[in-house]
Amino acid sequence: xxxxxxxxxxxxxxxxxxxxxKVRECRVYSxxxxxxxxxxxxxxxxxxxxxxLSGGPQSVYMKNxxxxxxxxLELNVPILGICYGLQLLSHHFKGSVKGGKVREFGKTSIKxxxxxxxxxxxxxxxxxxxxxxxxxxxxxxxxxxxxxxxxGLISSFESRKGKIYGVQFHPEVNHTQEGTKxxxxxxxxxxxxxxxxxxxxFIDEKIREIKKLVGNEKAICAMSGGVDSAVAAYLVNKxxxxxxxxxxxxxxLMRKNESRxxxxxxxxxxxxxxxxxxxxxxxxxxxVTDPEKKRRIIGKTFIxxxxxxxxxxxxxxxxxxxxxxxxxxxxxxxxxSFQGPSVTIKTHHNVGGLPKSLHMKLxxxxxxxxxxxxxxxxxxxxxxxxxxxxxxxxGPGLAVRxxxxxxxxxxxxxxxxxxxxxxxxxxxxxxxKIWQAFSILLPVSTVGVMGDSRTYERVLALRAVESVxxxxxxxxxxxxxxxEEISTRITNTVKGINRVVYDISNKPPSTIEWE
Numbered sequence: 001x002x003x004x005x006x007x008x009x010x011x012x013x014x015x016x017x018x019x020x021x022k023v024r025e026c027r028v029y030s031x032x033x034x035x036x037x038x039x040x041x042x043x044x045x046x047x048x049x050x051x052x053l054s055g056g057p058q059s060v061y062m063k064n065x066x067x068x069x070x071x072x073l074e075l076n077v078p079i080l081g082i083c084y085g086l087q088l089l090s091h092h093f094k095g096s097v098k099g100g101k102v103r104e105f106g107k108t109s110i111k112x113x114x115x116x117x118x119x120x121x122x123x124x125x126x127x128x129x130x131x132x133x134x135x136x137x138x139x140x141x142x143x144x145x146x147x148x149x150x151x152g153l154i155s156s157f158e159s160r161k162g163k164i165y166g167v168q169f170h171p172e173v174n175h176t177q178e179g180t181k182x183x184x185x186x187x188x189x190x191x192x193x194x195x196x197x198x199x200x201x202f203i204d205e206k207i208r209e210i211k212k213l214v215g216n217e218k219a220i221c222a223m224s225g226g227v228d229s230a231v232a233a234y235l236v237n238k239x240x241x242x243x244x245x246x247x248x249x250x251x252x253l254m255r256k257n258e259s260r261x262x263x264x265x266x267x268x269x270x271x272x273x274x275x276x277x278x279x280x281x282x283x284x285x286x287x288v289t290d291p292e293k294k295r296r297i298i299g300k301t302f303i304x305x306x307x308x309x310x311x312x313x314x315x316x317x318x319x320x321x322x323x324x325x326x327x328x329x330x331x332x333x334x335x336x337s338f339q340g341p342s343v344t345i346k347t348h349h350n351v352g353g354l355p356k357s358l359h360m361k362l363x364x365x366x367x368x369x370x371x372x373x374x375x376x377x378x379x380x381x382x383x384x385x386x387x388x389x390x391x392x393x394x395g396p397g398l399a400v401r402x403x404x405x406x407x408x409x410x411x412x413x414x415x416x417x418x419x420x421x422x423x424x425x426x427x428x429x430x431x432x433k434i435w436q437a438f439s440i441l442l443p444v445s446t447v448g449v450m451g452d453s454r455t456y457e458r459v460l461a462l463r464a465v466e467s468v469x470x471x472x473x474x475x476x477x478x479x480x481x482x483x484e485e486i487s488t489r490i491t492n493t494v495k496g497i498n499r500v501v502y503d504i505s506n507k508p509p510s511t512i513e514w515e
Contacts, residue, residue: 006050008020009035009072010056032368052080053080061098066088098135108128111126116147130170174472217321218243220306228327232366246272252408289404371469391434391435401514417460420489430479434476462483478502
């Protein structure tokens with residue numbers, strides 16, 4: 001049975017895919033569609049039960065701002081506008097939207113002023129996440145206000161005729177109290193979703209899709225050993241078996257013993273090959289300090305190494321036509337305007353397609369999934385818990401955790417310190433309570449004293465965050481005794497570090513990684 005579907009129209013918000021993530025968390029299938037695309041095909045999709053309009057960086061009164069397509073209204077399904085989406089609805093129906101002196105960013109208190117189905121069962125007063133500088137001055141006819149912020153601004157409305165709702169805040173962000181309940185109300189009480197989305201059906205669909213696409217050809221999987229690539233390998237292996245060649249590249253930027261452990265673990269379970277390319281990666285990174293340049297160099301070097309390997313395999317085994325990558329939604333969002341005019345935050349080496357010279361087509365089975373969804377798939381595929389439970393690790397590896405030029409000496413210092421950090425988290429039973437934890441070697445040296453001697457050595461930063469999907473994150477309140485032991489062990493045993501600091505920044509405004 002086909003699952004009911006929600007279409008999310010992307011107007012360029014950094015939170016657009018987070019809306020999709022939250023909708024799926026409610027067990028409803030969602031698709032993100034760019035606001036600039038031809039929407040005519042939506043008329044033929046009988047599974048659509050509702051539309052959500054995302055936020056975005058524009059102002060509706062700007063000359064070239066994106067407008068609400070008439071076709072969206074012609075679908076005759078419920079509509080929920082979020083932030084820019086709310087303002088767009090107001091503008092479309094002849095209300096007025098203005099910029100003003102009062103702007104709302106971050107946590108804001110709102111109060112419900114009228115009964116609304118989307119607020120059913122929700123507290124009358126809520127703390128929500130706002131991110132806007134424009135506001136509704138006058139409502140369109142036949143609309144009514146359902147809540148206001150502490151500043152007196154309209155924070156939600158609905159059409160008196162029903163089916164059209166708007167919220168100025170972001171219910172998809174974890175900082176909004178009862179945001180999931182608000183979305184649930186829209187999905188189940190307004191859109192009347194019946195056929196829920198099941199992760200098992202996603203697996204079956206992807207296996208059929210990959211099997212049909214690859215046929216009798218061969219594919220390579222870029223096996224980093226992390227959750228994403230491991231689960232992708234298990235999924236594709238289930239579809240095409242030995243025709244999948246998994247390749248692990250040691251780029252010299254891995255954590256302590258990581259490549260050795262990956263080869264040891266996956267050998268025999270998958271058709272795995274190993275390439276030691278650490279020298280070429282480190283030589284190309286010599287003297288580079290700019291993080292974006294590091295990413296570009298690493299991405300190109302990965303492609304070069306794969307291209308050489310693929311050429312050799314083509315001569316031996318008759319050609320390889322597909323490359324499997326474990327790219328996720330957050331990678332895509334932060335790298336480019338994948339589905340909408342959003343602003344680039346940072347580039348990911350595994351996003352953006354492949355050069356024509358590689359002569360391979362890219363398969364990214366998880367391109368529209370979040371980390372927690374991939375973990376669910378991994379458990380359903382019986383990927384071992386020690387792999388599923390691993391913290392995320394960036395594609396560029398330790399290159400973006402050494403905040404200066406890359407040398408083997410710096411990498412070795414960071415490897416040793418990070419090993420102690422993670423080992424200590426396991427000792428204190430904290431590892432599985434944390435979304436991601438890692439160390440950063442700063443381009444700073446400070447004065448210290450060891451014994452009777454003065455030292456002038458590097459500073460190490462520790463980062464640990466709590467998150468569900470990596471889109472937002474809170475710093476982890478590390479127990480003081482654990483922090484003290486970690487700091488003491490690192491400064492006592494890792495030559496080159498004499499000071500340890502702990503990062504207490506949330507995302508937003510910070511990112512999880514430092515580079």
